[in-house]
Amino acid sequence: MKVYVDEGGDKRLIGRADVPPEEGPIYEVPLFGTASVIVERYTIGTVTRFPPVAGTPTVERAVLLAIQQRPELLPGWQPLAS
DSSP states (O other): OOEEETTEEEEEEEEEEETTTOSSSSEEEEEEESTTTTTEEEEEEEEEOOSSSSSOOOOEEEEEEOOOOGGGGTOOOOEEOO
16 A cells, blocks of 8 residues: 655655555554554545546545654555655
């Protein structure tokens, strides 16, 4: 699944992670101890992409990070190649 960071309402693609496409609105990554005690919660939402030339916009499900969230904690994290 693609991973975006939310910067003041604008979504910027930063990479991808191995999050199942059927995941619900919250994806929890256990950090330490029992999964229900210490977890990092990521929002699963939708991003609308508009083609550069006239065409049909597409909507995709993606992981939406808040500014302070670390994508490195997501399983299979792969940043965009520069």
